[in-house]
Amino acid sequence: xxxxxxxxxxxxxxxxxxxxxxxxxxxxxxxxxxxxxxxxxxxxxxxxxxxxxxxxxxxxxxxxxxxxxxxxxxxxxxxxxxxxxxxxxxxxxxxxxxxxxxxxxxxxxxxxxxxxxxxxxxxxxxxxx
Amino acid sequence: xxxxxxxxxxxxxxxxxxxxxxxxxxxxxxxxxxxxxxxxxxxxxxxxxxxxxxxxxxxxxxxxxxxxxxxxxxxxxxxxxxxxxxxxxxxxxxxxxxxxxxxxxxxxxxxxxxxxxxxxxxxxxxxxxxx
Numbered sequence: 001x002x003x004x005x006x007x008x009x010x011x012x013x014x015x016x017x018x019x020x021x022x023x024x025x026x027x028x029x030x031x032x033x034x035x036x037x038x039x040x041x042x043x044x045x046x047x048x049x050x051x052x053x054x055x056x057x058x059x060x061x062x063x064x065x066x067x068x069x070x071x072x073x074x075x076x077x078x079x080x081x082x083x084x085x086x087x088x089x090x091x092x093x094x095x096x097x098x099x100x101x102x103x104x105x106x107x108x109x110x111x112x113x114x115x116x117x118x119x120x121x122x123x124x125x126x127x128x129x
Numbered sequence: 130x131x132x133x134x135x136x137x138x139x140x141x142x143x144x145x146x147x148x149x150x151x152x153x154x155x156x157x158x159x160x161x162x163x164x165x166x167x168x169x170x171x172x173x174x175x176x177x178x179x180x181x182x183x184x185x186x187x188x189x190x191x192x193x194x195x196x197x198x199x200x201x202x203x204x205x206x207x208x209x210x211x212x213x214x215x216x217x218x219x220x221x222x223x224x225x226x227x228x229x230x231x232x233x234x235x236x237x238x239x240x241x242x243x244x245x246x247x248x249x250x251x252x253x254x255x256x257x258x259x260x
Contacts, residue, residue, distance in 0.1 A: 002206025004245075004253075008238060016239035026240060026260050063240050064259075127179075 024049050025063045036075045037098040077112045084121040136184040138199050139250035142170050145185045148249050152227050158182055199251045208245055208255035217242045217258040
């Protein structure tokens with residue numbers, strides 16, 4: 001066994017021995033992946049896993065390094081990029097990935113990618129043509 | 130400031146170019162001749178062609194400490210860097226069929242599944258799927 005494998009095993013035993021907690025956060029992440037376009041709140045997420053919302057928030061952050069809300073936003077931005085590349089309009093994209101206002105979608109998109117959705121789409125479409 | 134480049138030390142740039150494009154599916158982006166047959170050789174991911182570039186850097190051939198460090202990582206089984214994939218099992222099957230040698234088969238650890246292979250240019254490389 002290499003040094004790396006020994007270290008992996010050692011760290012796994014310390015950090016990932018609680019299988020129930022792992023199952024809870026992985027199921028929550030999968031739920032977000034499959035339902036990102038819906039109105040997802042911490043209440044909904046904790047309800048689906050039968051755990052308290054603050055407990056879920058702490059667990060998710062502990063294992064994934066970011067909160068469920070941050071993960072959801074990243075997921076929506078990633079999906080919106082895919083939709084914009086396919087030629088969907090900015091407004092359609094906004095609602096298709098679960099944002100409720102075009103203004104807040106555009107502002108968030110710009111913070112995360114450095115470009116507005118319209119600029120991003122223009123660049124992508126001109127590149128592929 | 131932006132992150133646009135990660136560098137991977139390689140013993141043979143041409144061999145590395147072949148492995149990273151033909152086996153791993155990266156695309157050549159820049160190829161500029163430099164002194165002594167060395168090249169500024171970069172690759173991008175097929176799925177993110179405007180994303181960060183990989184620089185295949187011939188450092189171990191020119192700077193001994195780089196070679197020593199690379200050898201030590203290889204000996205310890207430690208990956209030089211890692212790439213994200215959607216499905217580690219599928220990637221493992223595909224690369225295995227192409228003759229890529231794995232030191233760690235797909236393994237779950239906490240919230241990730243990972244595997245480690247030899248890039249034939251002096252490095253262990255890890256692929257990771259978030260569970």
